[in-house]
Amino acid sequence: MNTIYIKNLTKQYEGTPVLNQLNLEIKEGKITCIMGPSGIGKTTLINILMGLVKADSGVVDGLDGKKFAAVFQENRLCEEIGAILNVKMVCDKKVTESRIKKELESVGLIDYEKKKVNELSGGMKRRVAIVRAVMANSDIIIMDEPFKGLDDKLKIQVINYIKQKTGGKTLIVITHNKEEVEAFSADLIELGNNHKEY
Numbered sequence: 119m120n121t122i123y124i125k126n127l128t129k130q131y132e133g134t135p136v137l138n139q140l141n142l143e144i145k146e147g148k149i150t151c152i153m154g155p156s157g158i159g160k161t162t163l164i165n166i167l168m169g170l171v172k173a174d175s176g177v178v179d180g181l182d183g184k185k186f187a188a189v190f191q192e193n194r195l196c197e198e199i200g201a202i203l204n205v206k207m208v209c210d211k212k213v214t215e216s217r218i219k220k221e222l223e224s225v226g227l228i229d230y231e232k233k234k235v236n237e238l239s240g241g242m243k244r245r246v247a248i249v250r251a252v253m254a255n256s257d258i259i260i261m262d263e264p265f266k267g268l269d270d271k272l273k274i275q276v277i278n279y280i281k282q283k284t285g286g287k288t289l290i291v292i293t294h295n296k297e298e299v300e301a302f303s304a305d306l307i308e309l310g311n312n313h314k315e316y
């Protein structure tokens with residue numbers, strides 16, 4: 119199995135260190151959860167992995183040619199169009215609207231079809247963003263606190279959906295919740311002063 123190697127990664131913002139000589143391994147084709155206190159640098163780390171932020175020093179090996187899909191903390195959906203079109207724009211052309219509707223229903227979405235995204239609730243938007251990331255043509259899916267706004271029952275339904283749909287892909291999930299790590303049967307990386315990997 120291939121591995122993504124993060125070696126001696128360092129990042130500062132305006133002279134304040136965020137990541138300091140970080141070394142990590144993430145197994146491809148598996149689910150890895152990243153936990154750690156607020157502000158420790160989890161989002162910064164995934165932004166570096168996706169190439170959205172440049173590290174000051176260090177290397178990431180194993181990402182050459184890899185395609186990413188992501189659920190960002192702030193969704194980044196197109197607010198003026200509907201859920202189906204938001205998903206459709208990242209899908210292969212042969213994926214039909216009725217297939218997309220089935221996917222959206224699989225995460226418990228109802229009563230969304232006639233609405234623009236900006237008329238959906240926070241938890242509904244989150245699920246649209248999750249379906250969009252899962253349906254996109256990618257090798258690696260990154261989710262930054264994907265279950266914000268979902269009640270416990272929905273969360274389990276969505277975790278099962280994600281597991282079923284992403285089998286074999288590399289999935290990296292930032293979470294504050296150990297129960298989510300268990301529900302995913304994921305490898306766990308805890309960022310902190312002395313980061314741990316399990």
Ligand SMILES: Nc1ncnc2c1ncn2[C@@H]1O[C@H](COP(=O)(O)OP(=O)(O)OP(=O)(O)O)[C@@H](O)[C@H]1O
Nearest residue numbers: 131132136154155156157158159160161162163191
């Ligand atoms: N563009 C930026 N400019 C300046 N400082 C930044 C920037 N992005 C992040 N930071 C700072 O870097 C630190 C780490 O932020 P980051 O968002 O990576 O943490 P996090 O672990 O994901 O936090 P949370 O769990 O609250 O989402 C914080 O102190 C934050 O204020």
